[in-house]
Amino acid sequence: MNCKKYPGTMDVRMNPVSPHIESLSRQLTSELAEVETRFTAELVSDVDCVNELVRHLERYRGKMLRPMLVFLAAQAAKPDQPIREEHRVIATTVELIHMASLVHDDILDEAELRRRGKTVNALRGNETAVMLGDYLFSHAYHLCSSLDSQPTARIIARAANTVCEGELLQLANRDNWSLDEETYMQIIHRKTAALVGVSCDLGARFADADPQMREDLKCYGELIGMAFQIADDVLDLTGDVATVGKSLGKDLEKGKLTLPLIRRMETAHRVEHQQLLDLLRADRLGNAERIAELVADSDAMDYTRRRAQRLVDQAKALVEALPDSPAKKAMDEVADRVIDRKF
Amino acid sequence: MNCKKYPGTMDVRMNPVSPHIESLSRQLTSELAEVETRFTAELVSDVDCVNELVRHLERYRGKMLRPMLVFLAAQAAKPDQPIREEHRVIATTVELIHMASLVHDDILDEAELRRRGKTVNALRGNETAVMLGDYLFSHAYHLCSSLDSQPTARIIARAANTVCEGELLQLANRDNWSLDEETYMQIIHRKTAALVGVSCDLGARFADADPQMREDLKCYGELIGMAFQIADDVLDLTGDVATVGKSLGKDLEKGKLTLPLIRRMETAHRVEHQQLLDLLRADRLGNAERIAELVADSDAMDYTRRRAQRLVDQAKALVEALPDSPAKKAMDEVADRVIDRKF
Numbered sequence: 001m002n003c004k005k006y007p008g009t010m011d012v013r014m015n016p017v018s019p020h021i022e023s024l025s026r027q028l029t030s031e032l033a034e035v036e037t038r039f040t041a042e043l044v045s046d047v048d049c050v051n052e053l054v055r056h057l058e059r060y061r062g063k064m065l066r067p068m069l070v071f072l073a074a075q076a077a078k079p080d081q082p083i084r085e086e087h088r089v090i091a092t093t094v095e096l097i098h099m100a101s102l103v104h105d106d107i108l109d110e111a112e113l114r115r116r117g118k119t120v121n122a123l124r125g126n127e128t129a130v131m132l133g134d135y136l137f138s139h140a141y142h143l144c145s146s147l148d149s150q151p152t153a154r155i156i157a158r159a160a161n162t163v164c165e166g167e168l169l170q171l172a173n174r175d176n177w178s179l180d181e182e183t184y185m186q187i188i189h190r191k192t193a194a195l196v197g198v199s200c201d202l203g204a205r206f207a208d209a210d211p212q213m214r215e216d217l218k219c220y221g222e223l224i225g226m227a228f229q230i231a232d233d234v235l236d237l238t239g240d241v242a243t244v245g246k247s248l249g250k251d252l253e254k255g256k257l258t259l260p261l262i263r264r265m266e267t268a269h270r271v272e273h274q275q276l277l278d279l280l281r282a283d284r285l286g287n288a289e290r291i292a293e294l295v296a297d298s299d300a301m302d303y304t305r306r307r308a309q310r311l312v313d314q315a316k317a318l319v320e321a322l323p324d325s326p327a328k329k330a331m332d333e334v335a336d337r338v339i340d341r342k343f
Numbered sequence: 344m345n346c347k348k349y350p351g352t353m354d355v356r357m358n359p360v361s362p363h364i365e366s367l368s369r370q371l372t373s374e375l376a377e378v379e380t381r382f383t384a385e386l387v388s389d390v391d392c393v394n395e396l397v398r399h400l401e402r403y404r405g406k407m408l409r410p411m412l413v414f415l416a417a418q419a420a421k422p423d424q425p426i427r428e429e430h431r432v433i434a435t436t437v438e439l440i441h442m443a444s445l446v447h448d449d450i451l452d453e454a455e456l457r458r459r460g461k462t463v464n465a466l467r468g469n470e471t472a473v474m475l476g477d478y479l480f481s482h483a484y485h486l487c488s489s490l491d492s493q494p495t496a497r498i499i500a501r502a503a504n505t506v507c508e509g510e511l512l513q514l515a516n517r518d519n520w521s522l523d524e525e526t527y528m529q530i531i532h533r534k535t536a537a538l539v540g541v542s543c544d545l546g547a548r549f550a551d552a553d554p555q556m557r558e559d560l561k562c563y564g565e566l567i568g569m570a571f572q573i574a575d576d577v578l579d580l581t582g583d584v585a586t587v588g589k590s591l592g593k594d595l596e597k598g599k600l601t602l603p604l605i606r607r608m609e610t611a612h613r614v615e616h617q618q619l620l621d622l623l624r625a626d627r628l629g630n631a632e633r634i635a636e637l638v639a640d641s642d643a644m645d646y647t648r649r650r651a652q653r654l655v656d657q658a659k660a661l662v663e664a665l666p667d668s669p670a671k672k673a674m675d676e677v678a679d680r681v682i683d684r685k686f
Contacts, residue, residue: 047508047533049515107450107473130450130473131510134480138503141484145496150488153496157485164478165390171471172392190390 020326028071028330031083031091035067038092039099042143043136053132060102065228065334066199067091072334073203073217075327076319086147086206090156093144094199097160100136101167103129152202159198166190175255177280181262185226188233193225216318220331223315228338230308233258238292238301249288252280259307261291263300308339363669371414371673374426374434378410381435382442385486386479396475403445408571408677409542410434415677416546416560418670419662429490429549433499436487437542440503443479444510446472495545502541509533518598520623524605528569531576536568559661563674566658571681573651576601581635581644592631595623602650604634606643651682 043054070091071083107126137160144153170187173179200221204214236251237260251258257265265276276294279287295301315335322328386397413434414426450469480503487496513530516522543564547557579594580603594601600608608619619637622630638644658678665671 045504045508047512047529050508050511053511104473104477107469126450126469128511128514130447130476131507131514133473133477134447135504135507135511137477137480138500138507142497142500142504145493145500148493150491150493150496153488153493154485157481157488160481161388161478161485164474164481165388165393167474168393168396168471168478169390171474186390 021329024075024326024330027083028068031071031088032064032067034088035064035091035095038088038143039095042092042096042139050135053128054135057099057103057132057136060099064091064095066094066098066196069196069199069221069331069334070094070203072327072331073200073221074207076322076325076331077204077209077213077217078207079323079325079327081207084206086149086152087203089143089147090152090202090206091199093140093156094159094195094202096136096140096143097156097163098195100133100140101163103133103136105167152205155198155202159195162190162194166192166194170256173257177257177265177277179257179262181259181266184257184259184262188226188229189222192229193222196225196228197222213322216321220315220318220335223311223318224335224338227308227311227315227335230259230304230311231339234260234301234304234308237261237288238296248292249285252284252288252291255284260295260300260304263303264295264298267298267300305339312336312339364672367418367669367673370426371411374414374431375407375410377431378407378434378438381431381486382438385435385439385482393478396471397478400442400446400475400479403442407434407438409437409441409539412539412542412564412674412677413437413546415670415674416543416564417550419665419668419674420547420552420556420560421550422666422668422670424550427549429492429495430546432486432490433495433545433549434542436483436499437502437538437545439479439483439486440499440506441538443476443483444506446476446479448510495548498541498545502538505533505537509535509537513599516600520600520608520620522600522605524602524609527600527602527605531569531572532565535572536565539568539571540565556665559664563658563661563678566654566661567678567681570651570654570658570678573602573647573654574682577603577644577647577651580604580631581639591635592628595627595631595634598627603638603643603647606646607638607641610641610643648682655679655682 043051045051045054068091070087074081074083074087107129140160141153141157144156147153166187166189169183170191173183173187197218198221201214201218204217209217233251236248237258239248261276265273268276272294276291279291279294284291312335316332319328319331319335386394388394388397411434413430417424417426417430450472483503484496484500487499490496509530509532512526513534516526516530540561541564544557544561547560552560576594579591580601582591604619608616611619615637619634622634622637627634655678659675662671662674662678
């Protein structure tokens with residue numbers, strides 16, 4: 001199993017700027033710790049080797065954006081209501097699903113294995129990673145079914161369906177150097193944004209938010225999810241290794257065209273376009289640095305930043321319409337932070 | 344994706360021997376056709392490439408043992424009650440889960456890829472297979488959540504957890520030529536028998552069977568599930584290619600020790616034991632035929648057959664205790680058929 005720490009996980013620690021925010025911050029820290037506890041408890045097995053493998057998931061742990069949004073959406077919808085048991089269960093469920101997709105994302109296909117020339121690692125590679133991911137998924141549903149809410153289970157399953165569709169659409173467009181922006185947005189909406197949106201939606205649902213507020217919060221989640229993915233894609237292509245802390249060009253290696261390069265290709269003169277195509281076809285990974293330079297030396301980066309910023313602004317506008325509360329302020333901050341990563 | 348037709352799927356067509364059986368047979372054929380329809384409908388996506396991939400699942404289609412057992416258990420529990428909507432949903436759900444596990448079983452790890460020297464196939468190999476399997480799983484839960492029964496969802500999710508545990512336990516025992524029979528039984532109980540048991544259990548549940556009857560039918564399912572897996576493992580090691588219709592030695596290639604070989608190793612004299620070990624370590628696949636010969640030329644095959652027969656007999660005894668009905672008779676036949684495959 002290729003166990004690199006998941007890149008680009010959002011650092012969404014909020015800076016306490018007021019007692020209310022500080023109080024919220026403490027509460028969230030406590031709730032997230034509880035999510036971590038339940039996450040671990042859900043995965044305990046009476047099969048020793050399974051427990052051993054689960055321990056290896058440490059490297060995938062992030063800042064729990066999705067669980068945090070469950071709680072924030074609940075509090076932003078109804079600031080005076082306490083977090084409920086359902087919120088904790090849902091928060092843990094979405095994190096399990098997210099973790100499962102990270103594990104499955106790490107599956108290497110034959111071409112990559114051959115290119116990398118890796119030996120079978122101690123965790124027995126792909127097959128174990130597949131089963132471990134499946135284990136996480138089935139436990140997500142197992143946990144989710146402890147709620148007395150079939151509609152919620154349906155919403156969560158639907159979100160998982162959508163993630164799969166996004167990943168399959170992305171796979172189908174491997175090595176498609178003519179990938180258009182519309183399809184790219186479709187891909188990231190499904191594979192990343194949908195689950196973030198559902199986290200907000202369900203947080204609001206179990207705070208008894210009215211339908212409009214639920215819809216707004218769901219939208220907020222989807223918008224920042226898309227912005228986050230765009231920022232992540234930019235970092236992969238042109239980021240600073242020291243900052244990002246992972247090897248770059250992973251998307252290029254996988255034949256994944258992302259927004260900066262899509263834009264560059266779409267707006268390039270015939271000669272430049274051909275130049276880029278030649279670089280990509282000849283040695284996508286070896287030429288990654290050169291390709292990144294050509295992208296940086298164009299309006300493609302500005303375009304991408306503006307695109308992401310617009311999504312964040314739309315998200316913030318939705319939150320702005322909510323009644324004032326520390327959670328509302330926090331969600332406003334979170335929206336800014338999803339793209340504030342040396343972007 | 345390595346798309347070989349799934350081997351060893353049970354041929355459980357029943358021979359009509361009486362008008363009642365014939366009537367049941369017709370009813371089952373109709374119900375299974377409905378399951379197929381719902382299976383297809385559940386997987387429809389608005390993403391074209393997803394639909395295209397789903398079409399490739401044709402090659403995995405079997406005889407729908409698990410759906411059939413949902414219906415048979417229901418009818419055996421309450422012969423005068425009609426099949427319900429819940430039965431159809433559950434039957435489709437367990438088939439989706441089964442199909443997903445078949446797709447994921449086909450993921451090849453690095454060692455196998457290198458051994459086989461396969462080129463990337465048209466379906467883009469492992470990553471697509473992972474996502475397609477995930478798509479099937481998430482749709483299983485999506486469908487299951489349409490039932491107004493959280494306990495049922497929990498039972499199904501738990502079964503899926505168990506399948507994963509079985510597969511992981513099996514993976515952890517790769518190349519373990521000292522695998523003992525107890526652990527082997529643990530593996531097959533989890534990875535194969537559990538889901539068959541749950542199919543029977545839920546069929547009975549939604550026929551309002553009393554707890555004892557549910558338990559008996561669940562047990563029946565687990566017992567024939569184990570017997571089926573043992574028969575499948577025997578065929579893989581020593582089967583006739585023409586009969587089985589697939590390449591043999593797949594288990595050996597994966598370093599999987601199964602019951603005939605476990606028994607052979609456990610009862611071998613020191614010299615024979617060393618001989619087998621040497622053959623396995625040197626070239627497990629190349630020596631498969633020789634290894635199979637050594638197994639056949641011993642009491643290991645008889646021992647294995649008796650083991651499987653005992654499980655079948657136990658299953659039949661449980662069904663015998665049910666009130667007479669065509670379904671009861673059918674379940675008795677099914678139990679015989681799981682091991683009646685040139686075994």
